[in-house]
């Protein structure tokens with residue numbers, strides 16, 4: 563089935579048009595500066611990229627621009643928009659309402675709206691993308707795929723916060739977790755690579771600009787590092803990860819920050835950028851550390867240390883581990899960080915093969931022969947998951 567995948571942000575919209583069976587990508591691209599002026603970048607495999615300035619006052623014009631270029635006789639890939647069998651939307655926060663993907667109808671939209679307080683930046687943008695598609699393609703089925711859904715199998719002991727229980731009961735305060743579509747894809751691939759054992763324990767390390775780990779038992783998530791929001795866990799590009807709440811009170815008192823300013827610091831100025839003062843990009847940090855920048859080296863060391871700690875914690879929580887998976891920008895590309903994260907884990911049965919680990923962006927078993935725990939590099943493919951969910955729900 564040919565599926566259009568939409569990932570709508572507040573001023574941008576990513577799209578990919580692909581086959582749900584086999585995953586062939588026909589076209590993909592990005593609308594930027596929505597609400598400002600509007601720019602479209604359209605990519606078709608084997609052709610030169612197309613860049614166009616197109617006015618995009620709202621997401622509707624952006625979607626229309628995507629459909630126009632898809633049917634363009636020269637730049638397009640289809641003769642008519644009727645060839646788009648369905649649209650799959652990436653939605654950030656499904657709260658407690660969504661444990662899996664669903665066909666978008668009025669009830670689904672109302673439930674996504676109800677989750678806006680939990681995902682105040684992303685859910686309104688996701689809804690704009692959905693509404694624009696509904697208006698322009700009223701007869702094409704639409705599906706919502708949630709970043710939180712895969713984590714909804716966590717047991718209460720993993721998702722409950724140790725604050726008064728009424729905040730969970732009345733206000734839905736709990737751990738939700740994110741990158742769920744990626745964790746779902748790579749954990750399923752890992753189980754496949756393990757030879758589909760009846761029982762499996764997998765730790766997925768999604769290490770990108772935003773990063774999270776998940777613990778997956780028999781294909782079901784039992785814990786993850788992100789929380790009510792994506793700020794939680796270990797240090798990321800610009801996000802702090804878990805911090806002692808006392809720091810907030812201390813700095814807000816000392817510098818007169820309000821909560822917005824404080825959260826801006828924790829979301830945008832912290833993580834490896836905050837420690838290093840150099841960059842949020844791990845390639846820049848590698849270069850700076852190689853030139854003797856001690857804070858860049860410390861930022862990398864801190865990142866490795868915290869990921870290693872969570873791997874230990876999750877192995878302990880699951881009572882063992884069969885496979886550790888590395889995915890996303892850093893996980894797929896940084897041989898050095900993978901090596902450092904797995905260093906010293908031989909007590910757990912993790913033995914890496916340095917030569918096999920010299921790989922980027924490919925699905926490979928990089929563990930040493932005889933390693934009790936397998937180490938896999940698995941490029942994530944959230945779009946394929948969204949396309950497969952969309953096709954499956956539409957066929958039903």
Ligand code: AMP
Nearest residue numbers: 770771772843844845890891892895896
């Ligand atoms: P993502 O958010 O998954 O697109 O990942 C983006 C991050 O991947 C960037 O910020 C880089 O820090 C990191 N990255 C990409 N390629 C490499 C590489 N070869 N070595 C280290 N980090 C990389």
